[in-house]
Amino acid sequence: MSVGRGRLTQNEIARMAGVSQTTVSLVLNGRCEAAWRIAPETRERVLRVIRETGYVADPLARRLLQQHNQILGVFTYESVFPSTSVNFYHPFLSGIEACAESIGCDLLLFTSAPVSGGSRRIFHDNNRIRLADGCVLLGREIPRDELARMVAEDMPFVSVGRRDDAYLPSGKGGPVPHVGADYAQATAALVRRAVDLGHRVMAYVGAGAGPESAIDRLAGFTAAVRETGVDGRHEPADGRTRAELLDALCSARVTAVFCEELVEAVAMAEAARARGLSVPGDLSLLALGDPTEQAETDLDFTGFRIPREDMGWQAIEVLDDILHGRTSDHQRLLPCELVEGETLGARGPATGRN
Amino acid sequence: MSVGRGRLTQNEIARMAGVSQTTVSLVLNGRCEAAWRIAPETRERVLRVIRETGYVADPLARRLLQQHNQILGVFTYESVFPSTSVNFYHPFLSGIEACAESIGCDLLLFTSAPVSGGSRRIFHDNNRIRLADGCVLLGREIPRDELARMVAEDMPFVSVGRRDDAYLPSGKGGPVPHVGADYAQATAALVRRAVDLGHRVMAYVGAGAGPESAIDRLAGFTAAVRETGVDGRHEPADGRTRAELLDALCSARVTAVFCEELVEAVAMAEAARARGLSVPGDLSLLALGDPTEQAETDLDFTGFRIPREDMGWQAIEVLDDILHGRTSDHQRLLPCELVEGETLGARGPATGRN
DNA sequence: CAGACGCAGTAATACGAATTACGGGCTCCG
DNA sequence: CGGAGCCCGTAATTCGTATTACTGCGTCTG
Numbered sequence A, B: 001m002s003v004g005r006g007r008l009t010q011n012e013i014a015r016m017a018g019v020s021q022t023t024v025s026l027v028l029n030g031r032c033e034a035a036w037r038i039a040p041e042t043r044e045r046v047l048r049v050i051r052e053t054g055y056v057a058d059p060l061a062r063r064l065l066q067q068h069n070q071i072l073g074v075f076t077y078e079s080v081f082p083s084t085s086v087n088f089y090h091p092f093l094s095g096i097e098a099c100a101e102s103i104g105c106d107l108l109l110f111t112s113a114p115v116s117g118g119s120r121r122i123f124h125d126n127n128r129i130r131l132a133d134g135c136v137l138l139g140r141e142i143p144r145d146e147l148a149r150m151v152a153e154d155m156p157f158v159s160v161g162r163r164d165d166a167y168l169p170s171g172k173g174g175p176v177p178h179v180g181a182d183y184a185q186a187t188a189a190l191v192r193r194a195v196d197l198g199h200r201v202m203a204y205v206g207a208g209a210g211p212e213s214a215i216d217r218l219a220g221f222t223a224a225v226r227e228t229g230v231d232g233r234h235e236p237a238d239g240r241t242r243a244e245l246l247d248a249l250c251s252a253r254v255t256a257v258f259c260e261e262l263v264e265a266v267a268m269a270e271a272a273r274a275r276g277l278s279v280p281g282d283l284s285l286l287a288l289g290d291p292t293e294q295a296e297t298d299l300d301f302t303g304f305r306i307p308r309e310d311m312g313w314q315a316i317e318v319l320d321d322i323l324h325g326r327t328s329d330h331q332r333l334l335p336c337e338l339v340e341g342e343t344l345g346a347r348g349p350a351t352g353r354n
Numbered sequence C: 001c002a003g004a005c006g007c008a009g010t011a012a013t014a015c016g017a018a019t020t021a022c023g024g025g026c027t028c029c030g
Numbered sequence D: 001c002g003g004a005g006c007c008c009g010t011a012a013t014t015c016g017t018a019t020t021a022c023t024g025c026g027t028c029t030g
Helices: A010-017 A021-029 A040-053 A059-066 A090-102 A144-152 A183-196 A212-228 A242-251 A262-274 A308-323 B010-017 B021-029 B040-053 B059-066 B090-102 B144-152 B183-196 B212-228 B242-251 B262-274 B308-323
Strands: A071-076 A106-109 A134-138 A157-160 A178-181 A201-205 A231-235 A256-259 A284-287 A302-305 A331-334 A337-339 B071-076 B106-109 B134-138 B157-160 B178-181 B201-205 B231-235 B256-259 B284-287 B302-305 B331-334 B337-339
Touching: A010 A021, A010 A040, A021 A040, A059 B059, A071 A090, A090 A106, A090 A308, A134 A308, A157 A308, A178 A183, A178 A212, A178 A308, A183 A212, A183 A256, A183 A284, A183 A302, A183 A337, A201 A212, A212 A231, A231 A242, A242 A262, A256 A262, A262 A284, A308 A331, B010 B021, B010 B040, B021 B040, B071 B090, B090 B106, B090 B308, B134 B308, B157 B308, B178 B183, B178 B212, B178 B308, B183 B212, B183 B256, B183 B284, B183 B302, B183 B337, B201 B212, B212 B231, B231 B242, B242 B262, B256 B262, B262 B284, B308 B331
Parallel strands: A071 A106, A071 A134, A134 A157, A157 A178, A178 A331, A201 A231, A201 A256, A256 A284, A284 A302, B071 B106, B071 B134, B134 B157, B157 B178, B178 B331, B201 B231, B201 B256, B256 B284, B284 B302
Antiparallel strands: A106 B106, A302 A337, B302 B337
């Protein structure tokens, strides 16, 4: 019945029941005010035909008029189900799915978006975002202009992960609704913990730039370092071998290294081991967040966990709020859970508060 | 632009460009035969307005006429992204997503289907399957009547996992398109392997009934046992404690146990250990397929791996064939990869061929 | 010079369901 | 007995796009 002319339509049902299409529509979803106008006998006749044929209304035609169809889009700037490695996005989707189910919505995964210039784009010709009532955006980095355009065009959406305000060249745009992880707080908490354990010279290894998540980590590091009055340096880790980087850190007497990515932490541990340094005996290593790429290691890194599932859930909550015009907080930062690993050790005599 | 009256429509574009809606439509997607009718100058004018406004055609209205919209549905009879445990479905989705991306289709996850009587149902009032051009069905067990109805209604679909033919009480229905794992062959291969290693008395533990996957495993077991002429019994494992079951197996001198589920195998290993039996020294254990539920174990079970990702990919391939009227094989069984674990040991003097 | 034909575009219609406006038949009341 | 009011339902319209049929105008041809 789905393809071709043989489709089962309301008109068809009407013909079978000997009534008009309007009547069928009313019987199906007329609210009390309108439905009581149909005689019970007619109503039964229509319902019987519907039961017999198993007719269900075409969601498309319905949406065309109603402007909403209980479908939420999910746009990912990377592959949602990568075959390689542990999947960073899976927990987000888990939360998204659970919440969508709880509010009775279907999920549309935009897998068709073509990859251009390394990343996908929402706004390509023939895109289908408008099929959804609103959508959720996933990705480490999302082009600013796309976000701005979403805001400017009043397309209901929520970003998973904090995003800065976005504006188009024309000046249109504004704040971006998001549900993010509070990287700054989590990183700062780790710094304070290291200080408590006696560390006085520490370094942040990683770009600390680009995606908001990286910026926030570095910001949290910088703030906490200033607050506690210890020495904290930023090592971009670009264009140098890991050994060179380690050289620099050692000669600066750094005792705790905060790695932006888990892979970075793993590589540092490897380099330290190669040089005969023990972790955390000689050097403490901290990993700022869950692994985004596969990394082979048997070390249990100290760091924090991103509340990915909860972020997914709340993103849908916010989206639902937006769609229903509820003005709750549309920018949320969720606390991360600190992970007491084995790569952060005590340092020097002072183990008490700074 | 998405909600409310301010929507950008072809009519709007037409007004701005000073032409008719028809012209806009023709410029946008008139194929050569029709498009050459538009003067280049007019065409440019329309295109400019489209570029400036960023207009994209509403996929809904388009689909209403064209009968297809590059959306494939995914219906799961269990939660797709369960928060607990390893996710059995994840690899299927991985393959599905990859193939969908390769053919330029979006994926619609029917998360809104209400759970009634323990499992979801496709055909509930207000379902949205019809929004998709076709769909993929996932689940260990899928109600026969739902399958039959899909067939009867000519709704293009493919089941992931082998399915028997399905008929409605009315007699409508027929063969069910599917891409399954060849459980029978894989199980038979394991039996032959055990025979090669000297085993002469073996047992199949599990229902061996219900879902096709269970039926096929038992069928493969039974066939291989008959073929090789060894002793093979079926232990349904219901209503008995694991210890009682082990008693029965021991007194029957069973040396190799084929477990339908990994959890079952883990439990058996536990029971054997409790009784002082070594695996595989005293008893060989085989797990027939990947874990569908979380199971804590450090044993590396002998068994086979289901080509889940490939199944997902090929399911979409078949669906695409169906949608385009290509009559390839719509029922496929994919071979499983044998896993050389550590729970199948040699038995007795004869290690050569039977 | 009438009719055929090409050009460049438009009016009309269809898709399937929801909604608004209307209409025929009946009863009740003044 | 005429019209107000109700009952039960239908015709018409709407959503946004694609397609088909058509139209006015100029040009070419027999």
